[in-house]
Amino acid sequence: MVKKLSILNDAGIEDLLKRQVNEPGDRWDGGVYNDYDLPNAHATNNFICRLGIAYASEFSKYHLAKEFVKPLERAIDCLLNVQYEDGTIDLYSTNFHSTPDTAFIVNDLVPVYVCLRRLERPGLDSFLSKVERFLKNTGKCLLDGGIHTANHRWVVTSALARVHSLFPSGEYRKRIDEWLSEGIDLDPDGQYPEKSVSIYSPVCDTMLITISRLTNRPELLNVVRKNLEMTLYYIQPGGEVVTNISGRQDKTSVGYVNRYYYAYRYLAIKDQNPVFASVCQLIEKNMPERITGFLPYLMEDPIFNTEMPSPTAIPDNYFKRFSYSGIFRIRRGNTDISVIENEPIFLTYRKGEAVMQAMTLAAAFYASAQFESSECNFYGEEIILKKYVTKGYYQPYPIEKRDGDVDWNETDREKRAVTREQTLEMVVKIKETKGKVAVDASITGQPHVPVSWELNFRKGGEFSGVTGDPHVTDAFFLEKGTGEYRVGGNVISFGEGHVTHKWSQMRGMLPKQEGYSVYLTGYTPFRHQIIIS
DSSP states (O other), rough: HHHHHHHHHOOOOOOOTTOOOOOOOOOOTOOOOTTSSSHHHHHHHHHHHHHHHHHHOTTSSTTTTTGGGHHHHHHHHHHHHHTTTTTEEEEEETTEEHHHHHHHHHHHHHHHHHHHHOOOGGGGGHHHHHHHHHHHHHHHHHHHHOSSTTTTHHHHHHHHHHHHHHHHHHHHHHHHHHHTTOOOOOOTTTTOOOOTTHHHHHHHHHHHHHHHHTTTTHHHHHHHHHHHHHHHHGGGGGGGEEOTOSSSSSGGGGGGGGHHHHHHHHHHHTTHHHHHHHHHHHHHHHHHHHGGHHHHHHHOOOOOOOOOOOOOOOEEEEEEEEEETEEEEETTEEEEEEESSSSSOOEEEEEEEEEEEEEEEOOOOOTTTEEEOEEEEETTTTEEEEEEEEEEOOOOOOOGGOOSSSSSTOOOOOSSSSSEEEEEEEEEEEEEEEOOOEEEEEEEEESEEEEEEEEESSSSSSEEEEOOOOTTTTTTESSSSSEEEEEEEEEEEEEEEOOOOOOOOTTTTTOSSSEEEEEEEESSEEEEEEEEE
16 A cells, blocks of 8 residues: 555645745745645645655655755755744644644654654755754643644644654653543543544544554553444445534535544554454545555554455444434445434435435524424434424513613523413434435424425435425425435435425525525424435
């Protein structure tokens, strides 16, 4: 795999060289522009990593390329120039004097440094000594710097372990112990607190493996194993992963399993785990260009000279509930289903490349009746999600509790009497049978309330059986019968249709999702079933 990744890493290096800043006397001279023509530390570090590992890899066409030495040295000169006295760098998109973002750079830079140092090339001495100076400087902020998010603890601790492995210090060891003494807050499902399946969970796995091997803490691998075992059930056909439960920026994006490659490969070898090896095989086959960043990790650690066991198969026939994460995961071969608690998107369904990426339900009830379950019950094969909404009208603030004029924004509304209260009870029952899903929706209580039920599909396919919504782009109604959505040879069918009004996007409803949306509508009391297959 090192050979394949080296060849992929080579692609684009010529264009990368053109991005290096050539402005003598400028703060960013020798640095690298990102796609927005903004020179920054992370783009510059990526430049060093890509050129450096190409120089080090015997499979690269740039192996031992003398013409790389000067650009590498200019780039590290820039990093030293923009590094603050306290050892930090800036992440221009959001953080300044940032210890965690400095730690991310350290975790990427050290493996490249290790690989280059092994070559013992005299021409690299000046460059390597400057990398050492940069890394020693980072030790200042790693010892006393703070963090913003849960995963930052392990990113910073991993960076401490890396710097300690090169320049041993009791202070580094003490700070590592201090962070680890918090304990690893993995929930019983096997998930980290941010629940970021496509970004920060794999970051945690990578960092904890690094801490484990550099500080001789094998018990940390048990945490990683548990997360990787859980993640097997979040993998979708083709290698995407479920992101709906994330508490971070990947919540509304398409994510892939590639970021777990290092962790799955490391433990596939260490544990001789054939299922973990099968995940690596999927990644290597479907998305090798997404894992070139792991090339320094594979070249740094001798464990990767050992072959993985023969792959078996990733689980693809199961019904699993992860109660702490609030999600049911169902897989029937090429059919993949998620039922999600406590979220406005409560169901996703995919058949191969045909993807219904969101099902939502809402009523035009005081702009507060977007269905988002507050209660979940599971009986045998039936999942029942519920929400109750009660609204009314506030009376004047009690005279005896006033102190001068009443400021609406500052007074406690709970002290106002409420009259003409009305309630909606919203119930969604979901039952899966061999990849077919029956969804029963019931909204009762206050009558005559308009209802809109949305099925949102990822773009790329064609519909049949639906009619256009004249008021909303990329929107349709299923007025009767069954509709179909086809992407290549994959088809999702859905119905029966039900349309009694054509107000698809109601006040207080979650804004239409990106993609194509199909709506069913009605009024309370509303009872209807959709079959998806």
